[in-house]
Amino acid sequence: MDIRLENLTKIFVDKTGRETRAVDHMDLVIPSGKLVGLLGPSGCGKTTTLFMIAGLHKPTEGKIFFGDEEVTKLSSDKRGIGLVFQNYALYPHMTVRQNIMFPLENLKIERDEALARVVEMAKLVGIEDQLDKKPAQLSGGQQQRVAIARALVKKPRVLLLDEPLSNLDARLRLQTREEIKRIQKETGITTIFVTHDQEEAMSISDEIVVMNNGIELQKDAPQNVYTNPHNIFVAKFLGNPPINIIKGEIKSNKLFIEDIEFGPKKAKDGIYDVGLRPEDFRIDKVGLSVNDPEVDVIGRDTMIRFNIGETQVRALVDSETYNQADQIILTVREAKIHLFDTESGDIIK
Secondary structure (H helix, E strand, O other): OOEEEEEEEEEEOOOOOOOOEEEEEEEEEEEEOEEEEEEEEHHHHHHHHHHHHHHHOOOOEEEEEEOEOOOOOOOOOHHOOOOOOOOOOOOOOOOOHHEEEHHHHHHOOOOOHHHHHHHHHHHHHHHHHHHOOOOHHHOOHHHHHHHHHOOOOOOOOOOEOOOOOOOHHHHHHHHHHHHHHHHHHHHOOEEEEEEEOHHHHHHOOOEEEOOOOOEEEOOOOOOOOHOOOOOOEHHHHHHOOEEEEEEEEEEEOEEOOEEEEEEEEOOEEEEEEEEEEEEEEEEEEEEEEEEOOEEEEOOOEEEEEEEEEEEEEEEEEEEHHOOOOOOOEEEOOOEEEEEEEOOOOOEEE
């Protein structure tokens, strides 16, 4: 079942009457059975969007549809959603079994069926041997799985995850995001995943929606957004190490940076913000000669830091290729050079 947002807007008003537009006229379709990540910096409106879909925030304007059904005015408990919060919100005095079963008691599901569902969900998330423990006896990753099992046991139409991995250490984050991906694929439930962590979003999501200032900036498969950003904000937000942004000029279909010819690039003559991802540099025989670089060898990769004019640039190259080079000469393929309008920030195609 797909989720459709039409002209969705949320304005918060504080005690002084000042308005904050958290979500601004958003039109968005979450495809049925997909896991879609809402990604952006803190305060961009992603959690507010999730909470409106969940029914926890009432939209100022716009409509929300689950399939063909408009749910904008339905209360949260009538929407058929499963929601996992950042802090898991488990009941500390209850066992894992009781925590997972709790939503079914509210739905007045018969006990035998409820117990069977609990075991089914516990097996799905891999905690069937933890059912008699209390939350305090579990690791952070296990608590997260309990929260997911509790959200799924109701057999919701939609699963909503709000920064679900932010309280886990690096190893558990990696393990748990792989588990979330597996669980989503096995259940086929339409899922929305809110995060500010780009690596998390790109690794787990079928599609990502990059947001800023309450506006959707781009929606596509993660690699497509990374490779073909629509604007400079998206380009700078995605990527670690981040994209290099340098002032450049196109003259007669050639790119010049600080009067250094950088190679062919078809575009109208003029000044642009030039985006060069570190991993798109290559060591070559002809190109940009690098003087006085700072070099860090990071296993199979080598990070080369150098200056073009006043701007520090990072290039990430293969360590073996770097070790074989007498002189560091770098090139970037024309297709990997991004040009952005210096005023609007939009990509120049």
